[in-house]
Amino acid sequence: MCLTFIAKYSANVFGTRFIYENNHSFMGNNKGKRKALTQRQVCSRMNFLYQASNLMAHSNNNTLAAYYGKLCRNVGTKALMHMSPALKRTLCKRCSLPLLPGVNTSLKLDQKQEQQQAIPVAAATATATSTTSKRRHRRLRSKRNKGHNQTAAAVQKDAAPSASMDEHARLHLECGLCGSKRRFQVDTQNECWPERSEAIVQVIRLDEQKNADAAEGGVEAAGRVEGGGGTAREQ
Amino acid sequence: MERETETLKEFLTDLVVPHHRCNVNIIPDHITMLHGTKNKKQHSRKRRAHKSSTLTRREYAQLGLNTLPTRQMRYEQALPLHKLWRGYLREHLELREGDEVPQVHEKRYEEFSKQLVKLDLHGAKLRVVQSKCPTLVGLSGICVLDTKNVLKLLGEDHRVRTVPKSECVFGMHVDSLEFIIFGQHLNMRPAERSVKKIKSYVEPFM
Numbered sequence: 059m060c061l062t063f064i065a066k067y068s069a070n071v072f073g074t075r076f077i078y079e080n081n082h083s084f085m086g087n088n089k090g091k092r093k094a095l096t097q098r099q100v101c102s103r104m105n106f107l108y109q110a111s112n113l114m115a116h117s118n119n120n121t122l123a124a125y126y127g128k129l130c131r132n133v134g135t136k137a138l139m140h141m142s143p144a145l146k147r148t149l150c151k152r153c154s155l156p157l158l159p160g161v162n163t164s165l166k167l168d169q170k171q172e173q174q175q176a177i178p179v180a181a182a183t184a185t186a187t188s189t190t191s192k193r194r195h196r197r198l199r200s201k202r203n204k205g206h207n208q209t210a211a212a213v214q215k216d217a218a219p220s221a222s223m224d225e226h227a228r229l230h231l232e233c234g235l236c237g238s239k240r241r242f243q244v245d246t247q248n249e250c251w252p253e254r255s256e257a258i259v260q261v262i263r264l265d266e267q268k269n270a271d272a273a274e275g276g277v278e279a280a281g282r283v284e285g286g287g288g289t290a291r292e293q
Numbered sequence: 294m295e296r297e298t299e300t301l302k303e304f305l306t307d308l309v310v311p312h313h314r315c316n317v318n319i320i321p322d323h324i325t326m327l328h329g330t331k332n333k334k335q336h337s338r339k340r341r342a343h344k345s346s347t348l349t350r351r352e353y354a355q356l357g358l359n360t361l362p363t364r365q366m367r368y369e370q371a372l373p374l375h376k377l378w379r380g381y382l383r384e385h386l387e388l389r390e391g392d393e394v395p396q397v398h399e400k401r402y403e404e405f406s407k408q409l410v411k412l413d414l415h416g417a418k419l420r421v422v423q424s425k426c427p428t429l430v431g432l433s434g435i436c437v438l439d440t441k442n443v444l445k446l447l448g449e450d451h452r453v454r455t456v457p458k459s460e461c462v463f464g465m466h467v468d469s470l471e472f473i474i475f476g477q478h479l480n481m482r483p484a485e486r487s488v489k490k491i492k493s494y495v496e497p498f499m
Contacts, residue, residue, distance in 0.1 A: 099385060100487050103413050106381040110374055110415060117370050122437060124358055126415065132484035152348045153356065236348060236356060 100137040104130050108145065108156075115156045120235050123162075127154035153236040162235070168228035298324050361438055361445060363453050371416070371435040371447050378416030382467060385412055394470055410478050411487050414439050419446060422473065423462040432456060439483045 111126035127149045134141055150157055159165040229242045251257055298321055306317050353359065382388070386408055395402045420433040432454060434446035444456045458476035465472040481489055 096487075099408070099411060102381065102384045103411075103487055106377065106413060107415070109377055113373055113377060117373075119366065119370065121358055121361060125438065129415075129483060133487055136484050136488045151346055153353075153358070236352075 097137075097139065100133060100139055104133055104139070104141070107133065108141075111149075111154075112156050112158075115158055115162055118162070120155060120162060124150075124153045124155040124235060127156055130154075150233045150236065150238060151240070152238040153233065155233060155235045157231060157233060157240075159231060162233075164232050164234065166230055166232065168230055168241070297326060361453055364451065366437070366447060366451065366453065368435070368447060368449050368451050371437060374416040374437075375418060375435050378413075379467065381416075382412065388470075392470075394472065407491060409472065409474070410491050413483070413487075414444070414479070415483075417465055419444070420464045420466070421456060421461050422464040425460045429456060429461060441482045442480065 107126050107130035111123045111130060114120075114123035114126060131141075131149065131154055133139075148156055155162065157163045227244045229244060231240045231242070232238075301324060302319050305319060306314050309317055348356075386405070395405050414436045415438075417436050418433070419436050421429050421431060424430050432446060432448070434448035434454065436444050437447050437453065438445035442458055444458060446454050446456055448454055458479050461476040463474045463476060465474060478491070479486075
């Protein structure tokens, strides 16, 4: 399982594509064609620069990584082309260094915020809390609830009592170069893709003899228990 | 809010003739402030957001992002970048195995050379073929930085060298293809290069 995930991850890092619209290719005239061509070339250039900046960040060369990230952004602004938002957020907002937690950035739990929230929870919930971040968060959650209404409700029942400690914990990601912070709030209702049932296509067992003895528990359960040893989950 | 209504009341009572002042009765519900405290709050929030989001040029320089150390980087570190760039070159110029560079008399030569100018040079292995300055001739390395007037080449002796573009002719060797690029064509900012219109004819300087 581990191996497949690593392979997937690296493919994600170096094989990511920018989303770009190819509307112009429908047009038959020469001008539309030319525009589509230039757009495609800008796209491939931005893609290359993003990958280069990730590469430099992995080899601990922050100056060049930030430079390539910045250039990638600038090319996008000059050519009026948007990066896909998920990719855009992996670059630092201030210095456009690709944020890789554990390599050049640190991911920490906000101690102060937690204490502040823990003490006046009962008192403060009633009084109006109208800071922008909280409001934004509330809106976000309501949206998500609409989306995965059935699954979220099921998860909530299981998770709410056990993980109430982490529920409102705040994390922040601090850029190692310029020191700017991005804040997150832990959301236990948010589920990972591999946890869903659609994510598992096939469960492969390497040593069948061992599993044949213990297979009575069902294929799914066996896969989960010995997951570290010999199962592979694919998309 | 309360303090401002107080000042307003004071002002209104001052306007009345002194011996009638005791009869003045202002109901606070009837006062509507046009711009109260809200305006101030909005202003401060805007300022804070602005401060955190951008990096000024001075801060940028203080972080050391404008300077590249001459001797720190190893040549081996730039090799994966070069490998990545080779893939990018194939994608950009739509090259296939066994393709050749078009000759001057061919039809697609102009289109091809336009694409070549728009190519991103970060990670390319370049060699100075010809130059006004004789000491620059023969320098080679992987290009790591590209500015308006200058290329920074990382040589095999692990040194970063600065080469001016406009004075040089660069040679580029990829697999079986050989490119000769006049540095004059490259004289623009790297971000602008993919957008800017290019003159089809530039006078050679030699």
